[in-house]
Amino acid sequence: MSASIASVGILTRLNLRRERIIAPVTVVILLATNAATVSSITTLYGTAAERQSLAAGAAANSAFKLLLGPLEHLQSTAAIASWRAGLFMIAATAVCAALMVTRLTRKEEELGRVELVRAARTGALAPIAAALIVAIGFALVVGVGMAALMASAGATPTEAAVVGGQYASTSLAAIGLAALTAQVATTARLANLIAVSTVLGGYVLRGVADAAGWEWLRWTNPVGWAQQMDPFGANRWWPAAASVAFFAVGVLGAAWVNGRRDLGGGLIAPRPGPPSSSVSSIGALTARLDRAGFVGWAIGIGVFALLIGVLVNAATELAGDNPQMVDYLHRLGGPGELTKVFFAVIMTYLGFAATAWAVTAVSRSRSDEAEGRAELLLATSVSRSGYLGAQLALVVVGIVVLLAVSGLLVGVGAGIVTGDWATMFSAAVRAAAVQISAALVIGVAAVAWYAAAPRFAVGGGWAMVVGAFLLGPMGELFGLPQWVRDLSPFTHLPAVPSAPMHWPPVVVLLVVAAVLAGVAWWRFRRRNVEGK
Known part of the structure; x- marks a missing residue:
């Protein structure tokens, strides 16, 4: 032995x-x-x-x-x-x-x-x-x-x-x-x-x-x-x-x-792929490689979103009986009707889930490069700009789709228990849509980490997700000062649907995401590709 x-x-x-x-x-x-x-x-x-x-x-x-x-x-x-x-x-x-x-x-x-x-x-x-x-x-x-x-x-x-x-x-x-x-x-x-x-x-x-x-x-x-x-x-x-x-x-x-x-x-092996492939572009290949992981995340987030929608009545009734909880929810989700405040708060958490998926997508890109697969692709007609552009497009589209699914399924769940389908759908979808800009900042920043310092891409991505979570929703519980909480992009979002839409912070966050995408593109074109 x-x-x-x-x-x-x-x-x-x-x-x-x-x-x-x-x-x-x-x-x-x-x-x-x-x-x-x-x-x-x-x-x-x-x-x-x-x-x-x-x-x-x-x-x-x-x-x-x-x-x-x-x-x-x-x-x-x-x-x-x-x-x-x-x-x-x-x-x-x-x-x-x-x-x-x-x-x-x-x-x-x-x-x-x-x-x-x-x-x-x-x-x-x-x-x-x-x-x-x-x-x-x-x-x-x-x-x-x-x-x-x-x-x-x-x-x-x-x-x-x-x-x-x-x-x-x-x-x-x-x-x-x-x-x-x-x-x-x-x-x-x-x-x-x-x-x-x-x-x-x-x-x-x-x-x-x-x-x-x-x-x-x-x-x-x-x-x-x-x-x-x-x-x-x-x-x-x-x-x-x-x-x-x-x-x-x-x-x-x-x-x-x-x-x-x-x-x-081993005893269980993945099913082999087809002998030939119809994938004709780096974007299609990137989507194919991330498809299984994305579907898994979408199912998990979707089930959670549906359950949250079903719980909307019970949660708001519970909060209504507790003045301290009502005050806490209003601090996080703004003024207004308690159901809409609940949507504003819960969609922030689903926004963090979307950013977590983005980090896993960047992790796969990092693994591809470490294993030499990225080097092989770049030895073909695939350009560096096209390769990184595919990663950026995947993160952007994936975040948008995950939050859209979240909003729709929360609306479905809430519509089932309340019967007010139009109001619930409108509130849930708007609450989900406003999270996109903040989620994109973290998701694109993770790609920028990969483009600039691939060895720190995964750790840096997760650090941003966890940091934004602890400084954002958890920051209110921990009593952190406002300037510290402002380090999280989610803190700056308007509390839709409980509060009116306020475009300037959303636009600023989208500009920040675009700048980070530009930095990622510029840096990836100039650094060495790390192979085996």
Whole structure:
């Protein structure tokens, strides 16, 4: 056994170095999001009466149960915050852990690095073991951080420990799953798709169980097992054993498959493309390469947008019973009717989702260049201007389409529950359209990062998305000064539809995006292309 994991310590240190930016930033984002939730709960539901109103109002709605689960415990701010963010954040943490495992295993193998490592005095299981050690550390750090956060919000030591156990155990299950899918799938993208779909599918099954009353569905997946731990009620640890067992089975399965496959091989491979192609331009090729990822993002954002539309009545009724929430929504979404304020606020979040997709598109362009594919394309009749223009066009069109889909589906959901189709469609679409200019600034800036400094393109893009989010909507919760919040382009947008349209900031943001596009074009034409 020792021979099979030879050099695991060296590889673990190497993985820690590779994750020195992504992992800490992910931990900070997860903790900051929950901290913002705790802050908002403290402000909006500080009294027992306000908590009872929440439990009797929106929390009793089936759509809220589908999204968040039932609100069963009202004894502290920590209990309410755990309900508001808990299950969704638990699933999000598990997804991040799964992506980390794939990134450190199958992605490295796909790039040819594992072959180089295995050529040295390295055990066959050492790359997997090193990835698991780092991912387990990530899960434990997040678990401890969430426990400390809940303790600061009024949870007892036992309650806080069980909350931390929810995050850590669910992430462990996702780690075991990702370890297995990374051995079975032949590409990192396919391995991620299987692992992430399984985790999110469990979240959906748990939601169906809560909305429909089918409690047995909770026992079918790790997210449901985390819910059964019930930190502010039963305080059960034993459901976490199911996640730990799931982790163990996944790791053992990964080790077994690893010993019986060729390096670079797997059981599930992407379908081969056609023998000939009708793609005749760099723009068409760029769209083809990003099609699968874009469709996945569009489906995810669309489902969320539809659900938000369905919740519009429950959310506005809930806010109407809480003066602090009404004041908070008006600070974020402007004056006017509460439904329109809700649209203005929620569309900002969907705007950030569109910018996140743009960064993933830039990440693929960066990978193409790092792997030498961009160099091959530029050796043909494709010009540098055409190549970068295709990337810019993809980002611009993609952001516009994603926000259009968001507006339409929010309008559909709101129209279904209110019956006022014309008003809901108009409000939702206008709220979505106004986000385009701010989203384009970040999306085009990510392309400019790629054009100017490709090694920092992905990190710089995500830093802009996270920074704009923390300084924008979260900045209000954290009480940041206005000049700091103004660093986010979304802060400058008019609060349509609750406030009248104000064109100057939109025009300025579009000009900024155009200038960034010009800088990207100028810089890409003058720098060296990085190949293998």
